[in-house]
Amino acid sequence: MGKNFNFAYLYLPVIYIAIALIIYLVLAKIVDKALKVKIRTNEKTFQRKRQQTIINLIKSIIKYIIAIITFLAILNVYGIKTTSIIASLGIAGAILGLAFQDTIKNLLAGIAIIFDNHYMQGDVVTIKGFRGEVIELGLQTTKLKAYNGEVMIINNSCITSVINHSMFNTNLYLELPIPKDVSVELVEKIIGNVNKKMQKLKEVTKDIELLGIESLNANNYKYKVLIECLAESEFMVNRKFMAYLKSEYELNKITVPGEYLEVNKK
Numbered sequence: 005m006g007k008n009f010n011f012a013y014l015y016l017p018v019i020y021i022a023i024a025l026i027i028y029l030v031l032a033k034i035v036d037k038a039l040k041v042k043i044r045t046n047e048k049t050f051q052r053k054r055q056q057t058i059i060n061l062i063k064s065i066i067k068y069i070i071a072i073i074t075f076l077a078i079l080n081v082y083g084i085k086t087t088s089i090i091a092s093l094g095i096a097g098a099i100l101g102l103a104f105q106d107t108i109k110n111l112l113a114g115i116a117i118i119f120d121n122h123y124m125q126g127d128v129v130t131i132k133g134f135r136g137e138v139i140e141l142g143l144q145t146t147k148l149k150a151y152n153g154e155v156m157i158i159n160n161s162c163i164t165s166v167i168n169h170s171m172f173n174t175n176l177y178l179e180l181p182i183p184k185d186v187s188v189e190l191v192e193k194i195i196g197n198v199n200k201k202m203q204k205l206k207e208v209t210k211d212i213e214l215l216g217i218e219s220l221n222a223n224n225y226k227y228k229v230l231i232e233c234l235a236e237s238e239f240m241v242n243r244k245f246m247a248y249l250k251s252e253y254e255l256n257k258i259t260v261p262g263e264y265l266e267v268n269k270k
Contacts, residue, residue: 013081013082016078016081017078017081020074020077020078020081021074021078023074024070024071024073024074027070028066028067028070031063031066031070032063032066035059035062035063035066036059058118058119061115061118107144109161110143110144110145110159110160110161111143111144111160112161113159113160113161113163114141114142114143114144114146114160115143117141117146117160117163118141122163122166122168123138123141123166123168123170124138124141125138125139125140125141126138126170127168127169127170127171128168128169128170128235128236129148129166129167129168129169129170130166130167130169131146131148131156131158131163131165131166131167132158132162132163134148134150134156135148135150135169136148136149136150136151136154136155136156137149139155142160143160144159144160145157145158145159145160146158146160146163169235169236170235170236171235172235173209173232173233173234173235174232174233174234174235174236174237174238175230175231175232176230176231176232176233176238176241176242176245177228177229177230178228178229178230178231178242178245179218179219179226179227179228180226180227180228180229180249181224181225181226182224182225182226182227182258183223183224183225183258183259184220184223184224184225186225186256186258190256191214191227192214194249194252194253194256194258195212195214195229197248197252198212198245198248198249198252199211199212201244201248202231202241202244202245202248205233205241205244206234207233207234207237207240207241208231208232208233208241209232209233209234210231210232212229212230212231213229213230213231214227214228214229215227215228215229215230216228231245
């Protein structure tokens with residue numbers, strides 16, 4: 005090596021990188037500790053998913069900021085004027101901003117979706133009439149997978165409204181046709197027996213409510229019941245309820261010709 009070789013060229017970049025790594029690890033731990041308090045104390049799965057997504061996003065932003073600052077500091081070690089580079093980046097950024105307007109819109113929309121808790125990966129949502137599970141939530145696009153396997157990919161900036169089916173428990177309102185000669189007391193007994201079986205399902209969160217007679221005609225009355233269940237479990241809960249109700253109908257020799265159970269979600 006020549007006499008004029010500056011050993012700072014060797015050790016300073018290593019020191020800067022080591023310091024940057026330490027700073028990132030410390031900040032990442034702080035972010036984890038600060039936000040995971042809510043995750044541990046919150047009982048709702050969707051809130052835990054959202055908090056974890058926010059944690060990952062914040063850590064990613066911190067990582068890139070530290071990497072850029074470290075890179076500029078290393079360039080300074082080698083005598084490269086970073087001020088001119090920053091100025092050039094500003095001009096280039098303006099040009100790129102015009103060229104990638106849609107990309108920037110998608111990026112900002114993705115950040116807004118995450119921080120506003122619209123939905124997270126694993127949620128079942130309806131966007132533009134398409135219902136499916138969120139299998140990927142990126143800063144540019146969202147991917148939904150329907151029950152039949154179809155996948156819709158949509159730009160985040162195109163998402164103006166969302167129906168999130170996973171955020172809260174679902175209320176199932178069922179109309180039960182009962183012959184008019186069946187007493188109210190027997191109906192209450194049947195629903196009570198069905199309720200005992202339904203409470204063994206972890207998806208059912210409350211006792212079944214018999215709301216009363218919804219409508220009547222010459223042959224049948226329609227009773228309305230309410231079942232509260234976990235989000236996304238309404239179809240399974242409905243099938244179980246109908247199976248148990250059928251058994252009670254048969255046990256009590258009740259037939260309802262020409263009628264059927266109708267499910268309404270509210």
